[in-house]
Amino acid sequence: MSDAPVRSGRRARGGGGAARRAERTAVSIETAKYIERNIPNYEVLNEEALQVIEANAETVLAEIGVNFVDNPAALERWKAAGADVVGERVRIPRGLARKLCETAPSTFTQHARNPERNVVVGGDNLVLAPVYGPPFVRDAEGGRRYATIADFEKFVKLGYMSKWLHHSGGTVCEPTDIAVNKRHLDMLLAHMVYSDKPFMGAVTEPVRAQDSVEMCEILFGKEFVQENTVMTSLININSPLTFDSTMMGALEIYAANNQACIISPFIVGGAMAPVSVAGTLTQTLAEVLAGVAYSQLVRPGAPVIFGTMVTSIDMNSGAPTFGTPEAEHITYGAGQLARRMGLPYRSAGSFCGSKLPDAQAGYETGSSLKMGLLSGVNFMLHACGWLEGGMVASFEKFVMDADQLGTLHHFARGVDMSENGQAMDAIAEVGPGGHYLGCAHTQANFKTAFWRTDLLDYKPFETWDEEGARDTQTLATARVKKMLDTYQQPALDPEIEARLRAYVAEKKASMPDAFG
């Protein structure tokens, strides 16, 4: 019984099943399907430039090489595959890494406990997931403060209720009130219980990746987890050209269990990579080639994503900067490189350097989100809630960004060239000097014709003024409160919830708290 897949288990129950399903539907909230693009990608690099970068990346791997640190098993794997290993330095002959990457799938399905929320990662699709990693949270009422598990749970709830968000994410903020060696358990529990969207696993220690797999076995059933991808987790590369044993240990566990990993350089240009776009793209490609190849050495066919997390640096202050044109060049270029490898692509997000959800945040984020869509990103982490260079998860910005994600869905639909879309009857009906508000075509189409915000202000000036002349942050504060006040937990088999809670309690009791 304990190993039976949840889904079959549910189906097997008779009697009140239909009624329970109806009840579940009643409290369910609307989530849009992941984006299936019907538009072209934007390509900033020409064929010649792409070939130069690809050749340079092979040179980097063959002549400079990469380090796999504190990881003798990895070095053995590389030796056996034909690499030149000296100490911890792995030099990979030209073409070998790219060849090894060929077993990685070009698309994969990540399952959610609610099958309607499954996502297909790769191809023309775009899956949107929330901000990952901030140690602080901010809202208008409480200001900036260390994040807690209570904040974490609120973000999971907001993500569950956000129509344009397909994924519950991972470390939506760091629950700093829980011991470092235990917080992954509470985070996973929150994703599993408070949302029914897909989520990410822990990567901060290999053993925590193992815990993630075991909790998924309770939620989905052991057999189901072995046969299906139920987590997509974030494996950062220590740029430049270094793969540490913590991240690789987590990767090894996930790959061995057929769970997906984003293999992602995290680069502040000018610090962890050259200060030029082509140089950063070269290093990024070399790093991803080595990382993805390694995942396929662990388990050929393991699902992986070509990751690129790039910012520029402000040479005056040393601070990372966001929404800058150079980071955009890299994001567009890396998308082209990923597609040439036939791999799903992760990049972009609701990036901004601003400390507040103000105009700066809007400029930088608006530009970054659109770039993510046009650069062919398949998995967009940080798609909402990012503030202050990723140091802060903002409640207000979470709902602002989540609303903006609707524009990506609508843009990605492309242009309707059907007879109805061409609207020649309408133009003839209205004629010179007329107006379209009342014409038959407008009446038939106006409800679905234009994207409409659920948050921003479209009111006449006088109405807006009478209602308090509210700015975007003020509107967002009210929306956060309203969403959390009306949140309803998605139905989950009480027995499974109890087993998950027992697993977490047992694990936490089994070791002393460790901070840092």
Add this chain to the structure above:
Amino acid sequence: MSDAPVRSGRRARGGGGAARRAERTAVSIETAKYIERNIPNYEVLNEEALQVIEANAETVLAEIGVNFVDNPAALERWKAAGADVVGERVRIPRGLARKLCETAPSTFTQHARNPERNVVVGGDNLVLAPVYGPPFVRDAEGGRRYATIADFEKFVKLGYMSKWLHHSGGTVCEPTDIAVNKRHLDMLLAHMVYSDKPFMGAVTEPVRAQDSVEMCEILFGKEFVQENTVMTSLININSPLTFDSTMMGALEIYAANNQACIISPFIVGGAMAPVSVAGTLTQTLAEVLAGVAYSQLVRPGAPVIFGTMVTSIDMNSGAPTFGTPEAEHITYGAGQLARRMGLPYRSAGSFCGSKLPDAQAGYETGSSLKMGLLSGVNFMLHACGWLEGGMVASFEKFVMDADQLGTLHHFARGVDMSENGQAMDAIAEVGPGGHYLGCAHTQANFKTAFWRTDLLDYKPFETWDEEGARDTQTLATARVKKMLDTYQQPALDPEIEARLRAYVAEKKASMPDAFG
């Protein structure tokens, strides 16, 4: 003397000329050259869709036709050209309008009184001009109020000092304290005296267009004006499919004088055009074909721009909405249609519906500006200062947007694939686990590597907090004040300035004030 070109006149002066020129240079402020794109355009429509829209536009012209209202001379011109004219309705046989458009130049130079500020409109270029038309202004201190000529002059000064703005624009706000029949004189005087960048002429009555030409004859010399384009003016079409005698009268004067016009439908989708993207593109193309063809009937070879000003409508409130995905589809698609006609393209801007320079303004504007760059726009009116759906010119948003325009310049440069750009030496020098901050390549390139804001906040959190935790609007208020405090008028021959002022005084004295 009065008819001598200014530039020759200046050159002809000996003696203290070099000293005067040095003085001019001393007070001159830096302005970037108009953008010359080294990047591809984004094309949302495929060949088949483009052909359908082009065929449909010809059908609209041939079967529905357009109205030229209160303009017997225009009807005569159309008849002579082979159109079917019944009453004020002009039906244009398939292919005729497109054929007539062929004499319009694909690029033209608009001259400024400072030749360094000349702009070339068309090709891969992008010329940026400020907001046009708002009856209100807003700043943090004074709130929202009717615009005055004092406000107008401040905007001209800010535009002159804005590095990334190439053009002084036209009606940067409506000086409502001046009579409607006289305000064009004060506006032109301000552009001519307080800036040395190119500007736009009056279009609200044919006689005011004539005044604009005559003032340019004083500024540039009569002969120079006849031989060169010194104004680009905005001719709106009364969509759907209507050309009124006021706008056409101004167009006739400008075309006859070889001055450039933007011929531009102003469309709120769902009101002045069908509620669908393809329908709006069809109507837009039909209108521009008819308008540009008409300009070439007036004077073959007259410089014109394919204009598209499109917003969607909020079907709940009836308000126009900005930064929406449907307007983006139209902007990208119209760019493709303009390039297929070989005409310069005007569209996009710092569009937003927000009442305040807040996050909503940032999201909508950030997205709209980037769209303008990627859609191949050659002349971007409204590139800074637009607020509240164009009802308000915002001082703070003017400098915020003007700063963001720097990102367009940097993105348009494309990716440097030189040996220095490839940075292979740097990657080899730093190697796995190193960092790039001190390496030779970084030292050689960091000053120009990344775009840097002159306004937004990049500071460490603690510094920002100690300095008052200022949001973008607060930073912008300070920047506006600092710019206006340090403004210095660009040198202008005192005799020319005196003649311009005398012309304005004389014209204003010649007629009673008329409001409305």
